[in-house]
Amino acid sequence: MQFGIFTVGDVTTDPTTGRTPTEHERIQATIAIAKKAEEVGLDVFATGEHHNPPFAAPANPPVLLAHIAAQTERLVLSTSTTLITTNDPVRLAQDYAYLQHLSGGRMDVMLGRGNTGPVYPWFGKDIRDGIPLAIENYALLHRLWREDVVDWQGKYRTPLQGFTSTPRPLDGLPPFVWHGSIRSPEIAEQAAYYGDGFFSNHIFWPASHTKQMVQLYRRRFEHYGHGGADQAIVGLGGQVFMRKNSQDAVREFRPYFDSAPVYGHGPSLEEFTSQTPLTVGSPQEVIERTLGFRDYVGDYQRQLWLVDHAGLPLKTVLEQLDMLGEEVVPVLRKEFAALKPAHVPDAPTHASRLAAAGGGHDATVHGVDDVTGASPEPTDTTSSTNTLEVTT
Amino acid sequence: MTTFHLAVITAGVTQPSSTRLLADRLTEATVRALAPSEVVVEVIDVRDVAHDLTNNVLTGFASPELQVRLDAVVEADAVVVATPVYAASYSGLFKMLVDVLPQDALRDTPVLLGATGGTARHSLAIDHALRPLFAHLGALVAPVAVFAASEDWGSVEAGRLGERIERAGTSFAALVAGHRPERRVDPFEDVTPFESLLSGVHR
Numbered sequence: 001m002q003f004g005i006f007t008v009g010d011v012t013t014d015p016t017t018g019r020t021p022t023e024h025e026r027i028q029a030t031i032a033i034a035k036k037a038e039e040v041g042l043d044v045f046a047t048g049e050h051h052n053p054p055f056a057a058p059a060n061p062p063v064l065l066a067h068i069a070a071q072t073e074r075l076v077l078s079t080s081t082t083l084i085t086t087n088d089p090v091r092l093a094q095d096y097a098y099l100q101h102l103s104g105g106r107m108d109v110m111l112g113r114g115n116t117g118p119v120y121p122w123f124g125k126d127i128r129d130g131i132p133l134a135i136e137n138y139a140l141l142h143r144l145w146r147e148d149v150v151d152w153q154g155k156y157r158t159p160l161q162g163f164t165s166t167p168r169p170l171d172g173l174p175p176f177v178w179h180g181s182i183r184s185p186e187i188a189e190q191a192a193y194y195g196d197g198f199f200s201n202h203i204f205w206p207a208s209h210t211k212q213m214v215q216l217y218r219r220r221f222e223h224y225g226h227g228g229a230d231q232a233i234v235g236l237g238g239q240v241f242m243r244k245n246s247q248d249a250v251r252e253f254r255p256y257f258d259s260a261p262v263y264g265h266g267p268s269l270e271e272f273t274s275q276t277p278l279t280v281g282s283p284q285e286v287i288e289r290t291l292g293f294r295d296y297v298g299d300y301q302r303q304l305w306l307v308d309h310a311g312l313p314l315k316t317v318l319e320q321l322d323m324l325g326e327e328v329v330p331v332l333r334k335e336f337a338a339l340k341p342a343h344v345p346d347a348p349t350h351a352s353r354l355a356a357a358g359g360g361h362d363a364t365v366h367g368v369d370d371v372t373g374a375s376p377e378p379t380d381t382t383s384s385t386n387t388l389e390v391t392t
Numbered sequence: 393m394t395t396f397h398l399a400v401i402t403a404g405v406t407q408p409s410s411t412r413l414l415a416d417r418l419t420e421a422t423v424r425a426l427a428p429s430e431v432v433v434e435v436i437d438v439r440d441v442a443h444d445l446t447n448n449v450l451t452g453f454a455s456p457e458l459q460v461r462l463d464a465v466v467e468a469d470a471v472v473v474a475t476p477v478y479a480a481s482y483s484g485l486f487k488m489l490v491d492v493l494p495q496d497a498l499r500d501t502p503v504l505l506g507a508t509g510g511t512a513r514h515s516l517a518i519d520h521a522l523r524p525l526f527a528h529l530g531a532l533v534a535p536v537a538v539f540a541a542s543e544d545w546g547s548v549e550a551g552r553l554g555e556r557i558e559r560a561g562t563s564f565a566a567l568v569a570g571h572r573p574e575r576r577v578d579p580f581e582d583v584t585p586f587e588s589l590l591s592g593v594h595r
Contacts, residue, residue: 135589155592185579186589193586206453216580224586266450275455 001336002347003329004044005037005321006080006237006304009057012311015259020311026056027064029314033307034068036318038075040325046078046110046304051086051119054261062099069103076349077103080199080237080304081112081180084141085133086123088157092137093144093165100170105350110178110199110235111138113187129156131186138177142194145174148365164365171360176348178235178302181213188213192220197233197348200297202277203306204262210236211296218298230344235302236293239278241312242323246281253280260310283327290328291335299340301347303332395430396568398422399468403438403475403486404508411508412437414540414557415474418506421561422472426569434464438485445488454492466497466576470568471531473522474506477514481521482507490525499530502571504564505537512541534567536560 007030013020021029034045047064050057058064065077077099082092092109099107113130114120120127136154143150144165152160169175178197181187182205191198198217200210214234221232241256243249250269257269257280272278279289290303305324308317346352354360400419404411415435423431438445444458454462465471475486505522507514518537526533538560544553 131589132592139590185583189583189586189589204451209453212580216583220583263451267447267455271447271455272451275453 001300001333001340002043002076002302003324003332004042004046004076004078004302004304005033005307005324006044006046006048006078007033007057007308008048008080008306009050009055010261010309011054011056012261012309013259014311014313015255017313023056029308029317030056030064031068031071032314033317033321034075035071036321038072040321041329042075042321042325044076044078044302044304046080048080049083049114051122052116060095062095065107066099066102069099069106072106075106077107078178079110081110081114083114083119084111084137085113085130086120086125087137089137089141089144090157090160090163090165093141094167096175097145097165097167097169100175100350101167105170105173105354107350108176108178108197108348110180110197112180113184125156131184132156134187135190138179138190138194142174145169148363166365168363168365170350170363171354172363173350173353173357173360176350176353178233183209183213185213185216188217189220192217192226192232193224195221195224195226197235197301199235199302199304200237202237202293203239204276206275207277207293207296214297227345228343230298230341233302233345233348234297234300235304235347236297236300237277237304237306238290238293239276239306240286240320240324241280241307242283242286242320242328244282246285249280249282256310256312262310283323286328287331287335290332294336294339299336299344301345393429394569395432396426396469397464397467398431398433398470398472398568399465400433400435400472401438401465401474401486401489402435403473403483403489405439405476405483405485409476410540410542410545411474411476411506413545414506414508414538415472417554417557418472418474418504418538418561418564421557422470422504422565422568423561425562425565429569434468436461436464436489438489441489442485445485445492448492449488458492462493462497466494468501469571469573470502470504470564471498472504472506472564473526474508475522477507477509477517477521480514481517482525487525490529493529496530498526500571500574501531502534502564502567503531504534504560506540506560507537508540510542512539512543514541515539532567532571534560534564536563 011026037045047061048057049061051059061079096109113134117127136156140152148164150160150163178199179187179191180199182201200213202210218229218232222229241249241253254269258264279286307320400415402412402415441458444455448454475482503526505518507518518539538556540553
């Protein structure tokens with residue numbers, strides 16, 4: 001099982017000091033947090049994609065992730081989420097394949113729709129088309145990583161004729177994809193259809209939503225023949241704040257909770273922790289709560305926590321990562337491993353998928369015309385029929 | 393024998409509340425008129441979940457206490473609503489409950505409208521505020537609704553209020569009894585197959 005953190009990259013005033021970090025400080029803090037995640041033995045760092053204040057998350061996550069990849073050795077880099085609705089799938093195919101080469105395969109992608117209405121028109125889209133955009137754009141992205149030459153016509157972008165997305169995936173193996181959604185059964189269905197991973201944000205919402213979505217995904221994963229329902233690839237979000245003593249954690253976190261953009265001025269900290277997976281307490285409480293997630297989603301492959309939001313200072317976030325690395329994750333690794341049956345797979349990595357595919361191959365597509373940059377002819381059977389007729 | 397599930401939404405905030413009293417009497421009249429069918433009544437007093445409603449608007453999800461009430465409305469065969477008239481319309485708390493109901497929760501559901509106010513001059517609030525709201529929600533709004541002003545409760549008018557409530561209950565019962573609800577589609581049980589999604593077919 002993989003453990004890691006995900007960030008939304010919010011630039012939020014620290015309510016205890018009244019100080020708001022600059023964008024530059026927030027971006028540098030994000031890099032420090034990612035490097036710390038590797039240092040304390042976590043497996044995954046994922047970044048959100050944002051296009052508007054109050055966020056200093058990258059508009060194109062591979063920019064940040066490539067930078068982190070160059071400064072880390074083991075950390076798997078991912079997104080939380082990459083917007084499959086407002087991005088051109090052609091650019092997603094190219095940028096993430098490039099990241100795959102830069103990181104040596106230490107990456108995957110989590111696709112989401114984005115629920116901020118105003119963002120859509122900035123990219124010529126409409127939030128009401130969110131589901132159809134996610135369906136169509138991913139259908140194209142999926143092909144661009146698997147077919148060297150693509151002809152395409154859809155509803156939401158200009159058609160493609162004889163198009164090759166470059167660079168081709170590392171070792172001929174497309175990046176692993178997670179689909180994230182809170183309440184849309186269509187997205188669980190999409191993840192199941194392709195045999196991709198399904199990630200439930202899980203935070204800010206009651207566990208009943210997560211349970212319903214994961215159950216649907218697992219059932220349909222089996223329906224589409226990718227394996228048993230309990231072999232589907234599930235990831236969960238979580239949100240923690242820890243101190244040695246539970247009361248200290250509550251006392252320190254409360255002002256951040258009370259004025260946080262997401263839930264501030266709404267439910268009390270006590271109501272929110274009882275109704276959602278947010279855990280504010282001792283490392284032991286985080287361990288128990290996290291093990292409890294398995295009771296309603298089954299054995300799962302990836303646990304990511306949100307630890308750096310709501311204006312928490314960098315120093316505090318790094319302390320949280322120390323506690324996760326030293327006290328929480330080692331116990332969880334052992335406990336989850338003991339509970340997991342042998343036929344339930346681990347989270348897919350580049351290495352494990354390469355082994356399953358019987359090894360990799362260089363997938364470079366060489367241009368046939370240096371001047372126009374034209375792509376080679378498709379090499380599938382339909383287009384080679386003429387040649388065959390001539391030679392026989 | 394048929395069993396009907398009746399949800400009653402009442403938005404009065406005082407104790408006791410004339411809005412609650414109106415809701416109860418509309419409910420009793422409906423239950424009497426539906427006899428001998430059995431009626432299971434679930435009363436949702438908005439005051440009990442006032443904070444939960446605000447939290448739901450802010451966080452996007454219902455507390456367990458609010459969720460059971462929303463479920464009762466969604467699963468009801470028919471709904472009686474009663475709100476005080478504040479500033480020429482339904483109360484804000486009443487509207488918050490309506491705002492957090494799941495989409496299509498009241499579509500094709502028979503609804504009986506009731507409202508209370510300090511003076512009979514607010515009577516038309518039912519027709520200019522409540523009716524358009526429930527039309528928007530796609531509810532089957534009963535033609536006969538009841539507005540109860542303060543003067544209706546404590547004068548010779550009180551007798552007439554009783555008659556109006558009885559008439560509303562009787563005609564609403566006819567609407568409820570004659571209604572065959574369509575089975576609600578559970579998108580998690582009856583999932584749209586991916587091939588349909590891919591070909592642009594959406595429910």
